Amino acid sequence: MNVTIDESALLSMQSLLGEQFNDTLVFCCSEFERLESEVMLALHGDMQSAIRNAHSLKSNAAQFGALSLSNTAREIEQALIKDEHELAKEIAQGLAEQVAGSKAKLNAWLDANG
Template sequence: MNSIIIDESALESMESLLGEQFSDTLVFCCAEFERLGAEVLATIHNDIQVASRHAHSLKSNAAQFGATSLSEVAREIEQSLNNDNTAQAIAASAQLDGQVAGSKAKLTDWLQSR
């Protein structure tokens, strides 16, 4: 999955829920996408449990803020690690940097258009 998919209805729901705190929270979440993605990549070769936890957190955070394609990649990594399919998880992790950067760019553009 190379395309970046953003679910604007999820963003609008979070915006409605968080009100004036939404903008700051979205900026923080984008930073968390970068941190969690980097943690997955840093640990996937030597600590599968830690990598799986980071992928789980990334999956959940991305889904809450409408970063659908990023969430799907993180889900694939998490499930592959949990099913002892490290090779598949590593293959999926090759998409992480692009998904994080692309999702962050689209979310930032969406926020600036409001």
């Protein structure tokens, strides 16, 4: 699975947040994990919650340049909106890998540029 990070988005957030950037990025990475867990739990029952959490994950990931994670979350959100639950579950099988890969790349970027 390919994990894509948009470094220009990170630089924009770093410029915007200044001294708070590092802590915010670390928090955001923990939010990726929490939202992934919420999506996976909700996929087996509460579709509205799954849609909300997928939407939040999509937005948070995009804001910090985690493009492939954001795209995966968007695909899950869209499938759920269209009542394509099996497709959403299929896409969600790669979500944990996207979260882990995105976190690893974001943390490596932070170590190099933070």
